[in-house]
Amino acid sequence: MPAKGPRGKVHTVADRCKGCGFCIEFCPLKALRASGTMNRGGFHFPEIVTPDKCSGCNMCGMVCPDFAIWSEKLISEKDESES
Amino acid sequence: MKKQTKKETPLSIEPRPQNPIESLIRMERLPHMWCPGCGIGISMGAFARAVLESGIDQNLLSVVSGIGCTGRVAGYLRLDSFHTTHGRAIPFATGLKLANPKLKVVVYSGDGDLTSIGGNHLIHAARRNVDLTVILVNNLNYGMTGGQFGPTTPHEAFGTTAPYGNYEYPLNLPYLMDVCGANYVARWTVYHVRQLTRAMVEAMNKDGLSFIEVISPCPELYLRRNRLGDALQEMVYLKENSRIQNGAETRSVAIEQKRQEIIVGKFVDRERPGYIQAMDEHLGKAMGARYQRPSFWEK
Ligand SMILES: Cc1ncc(C[n+]2csc(CCOP(=O)(O)OP(=O)(O)O)c2C)c(N)n1
Ligand code: SF4
Ligand code: SF4
Ligand code: SF4
Ligand SMILES: [Mg+2]
Numbered sequence: 268m269p270a271k272g273p274r275g276k277v278h279t280v281a282d283r284c285k286g287c288g289f290c291i292e293f294c295p296l297k298a299l300r301a302s303g304t305m306n307r308g309g310f311h312f313p314e315i316v317t318p319d320k321c322s323g324c325n326m327c328g329m330v331c332p333d334f335a336i337w338s339e340k341l342i343s344e345k346d347e348s349e350s
Numbered sequence: 351m352k353k354q355t356k357k358e359t360p361l362s363i364e365p366r367p368q369n370p371i372e373s374l375i376r377m378e379r380l381p382h383m384w385c386p387g388c389g390i391g392i393s394m395g396a397f398a399r400a401v402l403e404s405g406i407d408q409n410l411l412s413v414v415s416g417i418g419c420t421g422r423v424a425g426y427l428r429l430d431s432f433h434t435t436h437g438r439a440i441p442f443a444t445g446l447k448l449a450n451p452k453l454k455v456v457v458y459s460g461d462g463d464l465t466s467i468g469g470n471h472l473i474h475a476a477r478r479n480v481d482l483t484v485i486l487v488n489n490l491n492y493g494m495t496g497g498q499f500g501p502t503t504p505h506e507a508f509g510t511t512a513p514y515g516n517y518e519y520p521l522n523l524p525y526l527m528d529v530c531g532a533n534y535v536a537r538w539t540v541y542h543v544r545q546l547t548r549a550m551v552e553a554m555n556k557d558g559l560s561f562i563e564v565i566s567p568c569p570e571l572y573l574r575r576n577r578l579g580d581a582l583q584e585m586v587y588l589k590e591n592s593r594i595q596n597g598a599e600t601r602s603v604a605i606e607q608k609r610q611e612i613i614v615g616k617f618v619d620r621e622r623p624g625y626i627q628a629m630d631e632h633l634g635k636a637m638g639a640r641y642q643r644p645s646f647w648e649k
Contacts, residue, residue: 280366283380285386285387289581292586293541308381328395329396329544329547330540331392332384332390334372334375337369
């Protein structure tokens, strides 16, 4: 049986991040956190803690003022076998 | 001969994943000049998604900005965009539209630019219902020049030019646009980014003047000087203290105090004839067969 798996995949470009924390705060599934490391600008960019939780809703991408994070929807194996 | 060192160069480099809105942004100019947590970038992202979602022909889309932090949007969008002089985005955009009505013309600028030095143009563009979409980013002060107060600054808020607090009262922009005659009037905050994107699509599909006020944090100047917390706290504030009230009476939606409920939503959506339609209809009636549209319009 295919595992349920993540429904979305998050992409980040760490060096674009200015560390405002909007993506982390407004992720409805609380799947992000601030990284312990800093980017070129000295900001703690986001990283995904629980990739399995991500729904691909792109709320993180929509509230990012710096175009540094966004998500794509993944078509899960389950969806495909059902369709 | 030196001996070969360390790793081999990879034969191919995996392409960096692309944010879908990158096609509309001049990526070579990033990072942009906006401060960390400034809302202008969120509004620009919403606009880029609105352009993609609306399916609008990007070759016939033009963005006009005035001067200010918000005015920089024109320079970051990969579209035919114009960065005009302070306050003059609307007259420039009006000329552009009347020279080539096939264009979709969007004015994208700040509260100071559009309501202070450019306030008269805004009033008359709405009165004439000129076929433009106006996106006004209201950060409650003049950002670019260092945080002076202006026509949108709440009563008793501080600014560099209001060290004891602002004793004036601000404009209620949706009310102003409503009474002047704009076809479409909405207000959203940058927290309401989904609704904002949808409103931008709707506004760009309207004839006549469509107006969207975007409430946006200026953490560096306005929030700091007024001790209102950082950008993230402001976003949470906007989330918790906004009330969606579509169709609200615009006279009731003023933002006069530093801390108060903010009414957001679509307030006006009507079908008064836009400027070009009004001109065609009236002159067609008054002049009959003698009326001809400018020859350069039909191409
Ligand atoms: C004719 C003229 N007068 C004054 C200025 C200085 N000036 C530049 S931007 C600005 C105000 C910008 O405020 P706003 O439109 O609210 O934009 P923001 O920076 O807040 O996004 C002023 C007064 C100018 N550039 N040109
Ligand atoms: S796409 Fe949605 S669920 Fe996934 S990290 Fe972003 S905000 Fe969270
Ligand atoms: S919203 Fe963007 S700029 Fe802010 S912390 Fe997240 S990735 Fe960084
Ligand atoms: S000064 Fe204010 S409006 Fe200008 S970029 Fe900084 S935070 Fe944004
Ligand atoms: Mg401003």
